[in-house]
Amino acid sequence: MNRILTKNTPNYLEKSVRVSGWVNTIRSHGKIIFFDLRDRSGLVQVVFTPNLKPEIYGLAQKVKPEWVIEITGKVSPRPKGMENPKIETGKIELRAQNLEILSQAKTLPFSIETPGYEVNEEKRLEYRYLDLRRPRLRKNLEMRQKVIQFMREFLIREEFLEIETPILTKSTPEGARDYLVPTRLQPGKFYALPQSPQQYKQLLMVSGIEKYFQIARCFRDEDPRANRQAEHTQLDIEISFVKQEEVMNLVESLFISLIKKIYPEKKIQKIPFPKITYQKAMEKYGTDRPDLRKDKTNPYFLAFCWVINFPFFKKDEKRRWTFTHNPFSAPKSEFMEDLLSRKNIKNILTTQYDIVANGLEVGGGSIRNHRPDALEAVFEIIGYEKEEIKNKFGHMLRAFEYGAPSHGGIASGIDRLLAVLQNEPNIREVIAFPKTGDSRDLMMDAPSKVSEKQLKELHLKILPR
Ligand code: ASP
Secondary structure (H helix, E strand, O other), X not given: OOEOOHHHHXXXXXXXXXXXXXXXXXXXXXXXXXXXXXXXXXXXXXXXXXXXXXXXXXXXXXXXXXXXXXXXEEEEEOOOOOOOOOOOOOOEEEEEEEEEEEEOOOOOOOXXXXXXXXXXXXXXXXXXXXXXXXXXXXXXXXXXXXXXXXXXXHHHHOOOEEOOOOOOEXXXXXXXXXXXXXXXXXXXXXXXXXXXXXXXXXXXXXXXXXXXEEEEEEEOEOOOOOOXXXXXXXXXXXXXXXXXXXXXHHXXXXXXXXXXXXXOOOEEOOOOOOEEEHHHHHHHHOOOOOOOOOOOOOOOEEOEEEEEOOEOEEEOOOOOEEEOOOOOEOEOHHHHHHHXXXXXXXXXXXXOEEEEEOOEEEEEEEEEOOOHXXXXXXXXXXXXXXXXXXXXXXXXXXXXXXXXXXXXXXXXXXXHHHHHHOOOOOHHHHOOOOOOOOOOEOOXXXXXXXXXXXXXXXXXXXXXX
């Protein structure tokens, strides 16, 4: 007999079926033992009566919560008045005929019956595989898949090509520190994990791909901050021959149709999404991520907005020019002359656009500098020597000399978007295996030391602190 899912048991009334899963709860009424058996589809009530074979009834008496068992039993209507309308299988129960124990379980380090917000988070992360048994987290993962599937299908319908770009790549400036990866075959040299696929997606435009997307993992060695992770997932998009408005409209219509389909209960405060200039946002709200919700207590309310017209450059703590968002962005066209002649730097505005949902930045992008001379000007302004520019960005500048289309794109942070849509207080709740604020994986105990042998192979030595 093949195993069936608990949710399908009502289709087998008066028949014998086999189900497998975890013992969610155990109750006894006199000599009758009840298990709630849990599998990926839900729960079913199983009943053991003393008139069963003694070895089976005896075994049932030993079972503890979270043991993994297999039951053969007859699907029977529950006695009148005993139905449970709260669960899908609440009209039936399984009269056990056979019980097999597949695995025993220690007492769990925390209860998985509650949503879990009250449990110490480090404990939850250390035992994440148990934490994920919580229906809330399972639901978050299911919704995550639905959202990603929707994005994928939407973009494929729009003739985008999904392309994977490398994880082992070159260190590039995108505002955060790179994770570096040494390699045995090239001692003294390092790959970097991509902060985003920015350069690859732009190079794909030079290849004539025209419409690219990827569900991309991005790695940033950042100082701990709320709603940041060492690695996060983006919906990454790049398009050739495109105007700022078109990229914004594409993402806006993707978000609106996604919410209508997957979150029909949600209410988007304003369509089209309001556009606010950076200057106005700072004056009026004191932030470039304004939370425009008229009613912040209502979990169904979503207030999106675009923020545009950011300054291209700002001074860093050493009073040198640095970029505010993305060094590969084009300036707004009226500032191209200023950029090329390296004047009026503080007033140059970028084509950057950020998208904000309920006060959280959930995406950003720009029209790019596809002129090598303009890109070079950006790198000079932020203080790179000519030689350094060649070493770090020679590949981009060279590529742009062989016929580069105008292009632009955007990346949307999937973890943050999901946290907003699922009403979760932070992105860790929508990631299967998140890291702590200081980027440790408590379950795997990573990062961890490596052996002397491994270090030697890489020609590395650890200096004392
Ligand atoms: N690469 C940028 C980021 O990760 C997004 C973009 O400009 O497309 O923020």
